[in-house]
Amino acid sequence: MSTSSRLANSEPRWLRRVLIGTGLGFLFLFLALPLLAVFAEAFNGGWSAYIEALKHPEALSAIGLTLFIAVFVLPFNILAGIAAAWTIAKFDFRGKSLLITLIDLPFAVSPVVVGLVFLLIFGAQGAFGPWFAAHDIKVVFALPGMIIVTLFITFSFVARELIPLMQAQGRDEEEAAISLGASGWKMFFRVTLPNIKWGLLYGVILANARAMGEFGAVSVVSGHIRGETNTLPLHVEILYNEYNAVGAFAAASVLALLALVTLVAKTIVEWQMRKETEMLDAALPPEAVRNQE
Amino acid sequence: MPRLIQKLVLVLVTAWVLPALADSSLLNVSYDVARDFYKDYNPIFQKYWKARSGESVELKQSHAGSSKQVRAVADGLEADVVTMNQASDVDFLAGKGLVTKDYAKKFPNNASPYTSTMVFIVRKGNPRALQDWADLIKPGVQVILPHPKNTGNGRYSYLAAWGYALRQPGGNDKSAQEFVSKLLRNAPLFASGGRDATTTFMQRKIGDVLVSFESEAELIAREFGKGEFDIIYPSLSILTEFPVAIVDKVVDKKGTRKLAQAYLDYLWSKEGQENAAQNFLRPRDAELLRKYAAQFPAIKTFTVDEVFGGWARATPAHFRDGGTFDQIYQSK
Amino acid sequence: MKRVLPGFGLSLGITLIYLSLLILLPLSGLAFKTSLLSLGQFLDIASGERALASYRITFGASLLAAMINAVFGLVVAWVLVRYDFPGKRFVDSLVDLPFALPTAVAGITLATLYAGNGWIGRYLEALGIKVAFTPLGIVVALTFIGLPFVVRTLQPVIEDIEPEIEEAAATLGASRLQTFARVLLPGIFPALLTGFTLAFSRAVGEYGSVIFIAGNMPLISEITPLLIISKLEQYDVVGATALACVMLVISFVLLLAVNALQWWAANRHHGKHRVSL
Numbered sequence: 001m002s003t004s005s006r007l008a009n010s011e012p013r014w015l016r017r018v019l020i021g022t023g024l025g026f027l028f029l030f031l032a033l034p035l036l037a038v039f040a041e042a043f044n045g046g047w048s049a050y051i052e053a054l055k056h057p058e059a060l061s062a063i064g065l066t067l068f069i070a071v072f073v074l075p076f077n078i079l080a081g082i083a084a085a086w087t088i089a090k091f092d093f094r095g096k097s098l099l100i101t102l103i104d105l106p107f108a109v110s111p112v113v114v115g116l117v118f119l120l121i122f123g124a125q126g127a128f129g130p131w132f133a134a135h136d137i138k139v140v141f142a143l144p145g146m147i148i149v150t151l152f153i154t155f156s157f158v159a160r161e162l163i164p165l166m167q168a169q170g171r172d173e174e175e176a177a178i179s180l181g182a183s184g185w186k187m188f189f190r191v192t193l194p195n196i197k198w199g200l201l202y203g204v205i206l207a208n209a210r211a212m213g214e215f216g217a218v219s220v221v222s223g224h225i226r227g228e229t230n231t232l233p234l235h236v237e238i239l240y241n242e243y244n245a246v247g248a249f250a251a252a253s254v255l256a257l258l259a260l261v262t263l264v265a266k267t268i269v270e271w272q273m274r275k276e277t278e279m280l281d282a283a284l285p286p287e288a289v290r291n292q293e
Numbered sequence: 294m295p296r297l298i299q300k301l302v303l304v305l306v307t308a309w310v311l312p313a314l315a316d317s318s319l320l321n322v323s324y325d326v327a328r329d330f331y332k333d334y335n336p337i338f339q340k341y342w343k344a345r346s347g348e349s350v351e352l353k354q355s356h357a358g359s360s361k362q363v364r365a366v367a368d369g370l371e372a373d374v375v376t377m378n379q380a381s382d383v384d385f386l387a388g389k390g391l392v393t394k395d396y397a398k399k400f401p402n403n404a405s406p407y408t409s410t411m412v413f414i415v416r417k418g419n420p421r422a423l424q425d426w427a428d429l430i431k432p433g434v435q436v437i438l439p440h441p442k443n444t445g446n447g448r449y450s451y452l453a454a455w456g457y458a459l460r461q462p463g464g465n466d467k468s469a470q471e472f473v474s475k476l477l478r479n480a481p482l483f484a485s486g487g488r489d490a491t492t493t494f495m496q497r498k499i500g501d502v503l504v505s506f507e508s509e510a511e512l513i514a515r516e517f518g519k520g521e522f523d524i525i526y527p528s529l530s531i532l533t534e535f536p537v538a539i540v541d542k543v544v545d546k547k548g549t550r551k552l553a554q555a556y557l558d559y560l561w562s563k564e565g566q567e568n569a570a571q572n573f574l575r576p577r578d579a580e581l582l583r584k585y586a587a588q589f590p591a592i593k594t595f596t597v598d599e600v601f602g603g604w605a606r607a608t609p610a611h612f613r614d615g616g617t618f619d620q621i622y623q624s625k
Numbered sequence: 626m627k628r629v630l631p632g633f634g635l636s637l638g639i640t641l642i643y644l645s646l647l648i649l650l651p652l653s654g655l656a657f658k659t660s661l662l663s664l665g666q667f668l669d670i671a672s673g674e675r676a677l678a679s680y681r682i683t684f685g686a687s688l689l690a691a692m693i694n695a696v697f698g699l700v701v702a703w704v705l706v707r708y709d710f711p712g713k714r715f716v717d718s719l720v721d722l723p724f725a726l727p728t729a730v731a732g733i734t735l736a737t738l739y740a741g742n743g744w745i746g747r748y749l750e751a752l753g754i755k756v757a758f759t760p761l762g763i764v765v766a767l768t769f770i771g772l773p774f775v776v777r778t779l780q781p782v783i784e785d786i787e788p789e790i791e792e793a794a795a796t797l798g799a800s801r802l803q804t805f806a807r808v809l810l811p812g813i814f815p816a817l818l819t820g821f822t823l824a825f826s827r828a829v830g831e832y833g834s835v836i837f838i839a840g841n842m843p844l845i846s847e848i849t850p851l852l853i854i855s856k857l858e859q860y861d862v863v864g865a866t867a868l869a870c871v872m873l874v875i876s877f878v879l880l881l882a883v884n885a886l887q888w889w890a891a892n893r894h895h896g897k898h899r900v901s902l
Contacts, residue, residue, distance in 0.1 A: 011801055016708055023704035024716065026697040030769055031719045033744060034734045038726070041734075083639035091633050097885045101877065102644055104884070107823055108876035109652070110830030110850045111728075113869040116862070117651040120658055124369030125389075127654060133369065141370040152647055160823070164778075164816070168785065175629045184631035199781075206777070209724040216728065216833050223370045224355040224362075225320065233727035238356055240733070241325040241488045243512040252730040259725025260718060267714055360858050385860055440841055443851070443858045482758040482840035489837060492733070497740035497757070613859055614673075622843035623674065 035256060041249035053239075053247035054254065061227045062235040063254065069143075069231065070211045073150050077207050078200065081158025086192075088159075089166030090174070100163070106155050114152055115220020118145060122221075141223030146231070149217045154207040161203030162196055169195055198273035205269070209259050318351035319552055322372035324359040324445065326487065326509065327535075330572045331376070337564050338556055350552060358486070359445045360385075366540060367391065373544050373553045376537045378445045380597070381604035383536045396538040402577045403598075405534035406560035407569035410594050411446075411453040413525040414494065414503040414510060421501045425527045426457040429502060430475040437500035439490045440483040442618050446490075447483070450504040451618065452607060453531035456600040460529060474621045495521065506533065507589075511573040532594035535574075652873065658866040670867045679849040682760060684875070686848075687828035690767035691775075695821045698775030699813075705776070706783040720777065723770045728833030735766055736838040758840030763848065766834040771824030778820035782813050815887050822883045826876050 011019070043050055053059060084103055088096060109117075122139040123129045132139050139145045173195070177187040215233040222229045224238065232255055240248035321331060335352040342350050355362065355370070363382040366372045367389045375392070377383055380403075386392040397404045415423055421434060429436050439447035451473060458464055458472035481499065484490035487509060494503040495517045502525075505513070510524050537557050544550040559565050566576040570585040582589060601607035611617045659667065670676065704710075705717050723731065739746040739756040749756055756762050786809065794804040832850035839846045849872055856865035 010707070015801075019700055020704050020708055020710055023697070023701040024710075027701060027716060027719060029745065030765075030772065031722050033738055034726075034731065034769070035719070035722060037734045037738055037744070038730060080639065080643045083636040083643070086632060086636040087640050090630055091637075093633075093637075097881065097888050099640070099644075100884045100888075101881045102648065104823065104826065104880050105652075105873075105877060106648060108826035108830055108880060109873060110832055110853065110869065112832045112850050112853055113655070113830070113865075113873075114651075116857070116865065116869070117655050119368050120654040120862075120866075121651055125367060129369060140368060141365060148647070152651070155643075155647060164819075165781070171630060178629060178631065188632070206721065206724065206773075209721050213725040213727050219357070220361075220365075223322075223365055224357045226354045226356070228353065233729070236727050237729050238325065238328075240729070241486065242328050242356075243488065243491075243509075243516045245516060249730070252727060255725055255727060255730075256722065259722060264718070267718060360860070364857065364860065443855050482846075483842060485836040485841065489733075492737070493740075493758075497737060498742050499740065499758070608859075614856075614861075614864070619675070619843075 038249055038252050038256060041245055042253040044249075045246040049246050050250045050253075053244075053250040056247070058227050058230065059235060059247070059251060062230045062232045062251070065143075065230065066212050066232040066255075067258075069147055069150050070208050072147055073154055073211055074204060074208070076151055077154055077158050078204060080155065081162060081203060082196075082200070084159040085162035085166050085196075089163050090171055103156050103159050106152055109152075111153065111214065111216025112220070114149060114217035118149055118152075118221055122148075140221045141225075142229065145221040146218050146229065149221050150211050150214065153214055153217055154211050157207035157210065158200065158203035161206065162199055165196060165199040198269055198276075201265075201269045205265060212258055213255055317348060317549060317552055318353060319373045319549060319556060320353045320355065320371060321374050321376055321556070322355045322362050322366055322370060323376045324362065324378045325356045326506075326512070327376060327378070328354065328356050329512075330568065330574065333572065334560070334565060334568050337568060338559050341559060341562075341564070342552070342555060345555075352556075371543050371547070372540050373547065373549050374537060374539055374557055376535065378533070378535050379448070379604065380534065380536050381608050383538050384605060386538070386540065391540050391542045392538045393541055397536065399539070400537065400557060401561055403534055404536045404538060405577075406537060406557075406565065407535060407574040407576055409506045409508045409533045409535075409574055410530045410592060411449055411504055411533065412507045412510065412530065412592075413527060414505050414513065414522050415501065415525055417520065417522060419523050419525065423502050423525060426454050426472075426476075426529075429454070429504075430472060430479060434479050434502065435481050435500040436476060436479045436502055436504065437482070437484065437490050437494045438480060438504045439487050440485065441477070442612050444484075444486050446487040446504075446506060448612060449506075449531055449533050451611065452597060452601060453504075455611070455617075456531055456595050457527065457529050459600060460595070470617055470621070473617070477621055491516075507575075508573045526590055526592045529593045529595070532596045534596065655866050655869055655873070658863055659870045661863055662867055667867055670864050671871045675843055675847065676849070676852060676868065676871075678844045679847050679852050680871075680875075682763065682846065683829055683849045683872075686760060686763040686767055687825050690764050690771055690828050691821050691825035693764070693768050694771045694775045694824045695817060698772060698820060698824075699779060699817060701772075702776045702779035702783055706780055721773050723773055728770065728831065729837065731769055732766055732834035732837030735769060735834065736762070739765060739838065757838055758846070760839075760846050762838035762840065763835050763846060766838050767828040767831060770831055770834060771828050774823040774827065775817070775820035778816045778823065779813060782816040786812060815890060818883060818887060822880060826880060829872065829876055 010016070088100060119140060120126050121128055122132060122145060124133060139148070173191050174187055177191045182190065213233060215237065218231055219234055219237075222231065222234055224230060224234060230238070232251055236248045236251045236255075239251065323331060331354055335354070339350055339352065342348060355372070359378050359382050363375065363377065363385050366375060366386060375383060375386065380397070383392060383396055387394045387396060393399065400406070413423060415421070421428075423429060423434065428434065438450045441447040441451040454473050454476050455469045458469040459466070461468075482493065484493055487505065490503060491505065491509070491513055493499050495513060507524075513522065537560065539550065539553045539557065544553045561577065563578070563581070566578040566581050569576045570581050570588075573588065575589050576582055576585070597604055597607055601610070609616065662670070701720070705713065736757050738744050739749070739762060741747065741750045741755070741757070743757070746757055754761070756765055790808055791804055794808045799807065830850065832848070832854070835848055836851060839848065839851075841847055841851060849868060853865045853868050856862075856868065
């Protein structure tokens, strides 16, 4: 799918320029400038102050904790996301719109409220809090609470990414596999997973970015214990409030960089994905592709 | 990849297991600008405690917004001691049975080891010639302060202005409300916190005057440069107290009462008091206050107890839903 | 209809259990806490003057931000998929930034940029437009945090458009604009709607970035999450949950409506497609 083959039905040159200009101008104002401002503040005290801020034990422990939580929630997000997408994309049943809405719901709950909600359950004055306290199990103001809250806010991403993809792919390939006698699991690992693997990764990467960057919800259940339950976004806020702008923005820039790392990963993923589809397109004549649908 | 995970696990294990190796540990849950103070105080106390009992103690700090912190303690954050910037926050814990009701009498000076006051930060050379609270309600003067209902410094600023108006000749609740209402109309925005107010005033150059803790002026100088602003002391301001308390329920469970008591007691020692002065918080110790007189100009102050009958009455009257703050913003 | 594919029970079971434990159980705690209020108390909290003003500001600004995102997000997604230009990969990767940057950092940075002496604000101020510390600032912050949703839902769909459709339209004499409006837009509209909805619902709940740029003046620039925090500052958890419930119910109804609409549109479209084959 090269650009030249599209020339016949592409926009006139001036319009293309206007669109590119508009799109890039918008991104520049809303994304690039803020990013630039973050780095400008971070390097306000020079390179050495920047490094110094990041080498601080509390900063290192915050980075470690943030990465740990992000990695920990991955398998849960993958499993739940695939299950939800499989249910919704491959079957028809009553209440499907309701189910999709419930999956969207975590997006709409204010982070402020997410934390509060889990305190209502696990907090010392909450529904199950006293039971956990009696058994000496720490949920909130400790790692488990922070993980649960992160699971809540990242739940929707994988499913939301997979549903349109799986719907577009339809059921034919899987149905063929089953009718040829494949078991359910075999069908899943041989047919479904290869089809959705790149979309899955895409969802995971988005969820990952959100897991690392979340402040509001995690803040409520973290307890803010330095070097222990402080994640990177919490560390940023606390440094800022203490009039340590360089430290705060240096930590924030690390988050931006971590996002860029996942974005590089995503770029590679997308590139691979494109290569695969191109190979597929090349292997099958267009008519075959259309007949297959 | 597995190596990276191994490393991470190692970092986390070190963070969570190693502290257990200290003889005992203490969690101090505190408000957000107190970090500098306790960062300096903790080693002083550790040295003292080692000499006194031979034990090494691990001191853990937690800092965030004051009321958020006490809510966390009520919800199960296991703080041995709380060190707050407003009595109403400790009162809340007393109401929940975590802290004794007469906590203010368990330590000297209303259980507040140091104090501060609300002052004005103005642009270099004080171009608008703002000298007192009355100048802040003049038309066209822009006042920057944190949200009076949702933040500790905002509440102190609000009460300081109210108390000033009340103490003027012929002052009463009605004239005070009128005064504060005029002052708030001069606020172009309510900052989300003390730090945000400072950034708005210093970096974004909005407003003619910033109402702030005296102790924060030093932090502002550190971040933005000393020559960038002047500090103005009004004729009368509020004495801000920073109460400390032992969380009885936690220390009894963990068996850390003696340590917690010593940790807070030592705040009133010469070393503890001097540390306060060095962090630009007014020490209770009269001798040290004289020694540091240059950085603490004399100023007439009143306490929340004196003018408002304590936070337990000031909070519902002014800051609860339907209180004087909300009344000022009713459309009718 | 007989189901050929296996795993319906298993995947539905996992989904429902996970959803119940992680999402529904906690949210029902919210409803339970709110139910401790009498109806009169609830109405007092939920329909006070400040609360009503905050709904208008929150939902209004979110709507406006989602619309800005829908328009510019469509342009961005189109440009990123269809055109080649230097630095495209980098620009593409920037789009996810709002997810990774803590919201407070976004708020502080945007406020500094759009303040009267900021990189952007000084030019706007010269034109007499104030952004930081006005309701417009809220729109800016919400636009920032919602952008990835629109772009990322549109990108794969635009990529999927088959060139033959456009070619056919062009051959039949349709102008480029006609092709876009009549042929392309209907195809990408469902995805645009999804992106719009997700950006909107995320914006409604946003707190961290908004409070730094809003100015937080009662009745003018006070968002509902700020009122929730205000309740919590008074240790009024029940009052906070009441407001949270109101927001949740409104969001839920809106999301349900959009999802149902989309489902209905997709089925109708699907049916037509079958017939035409």
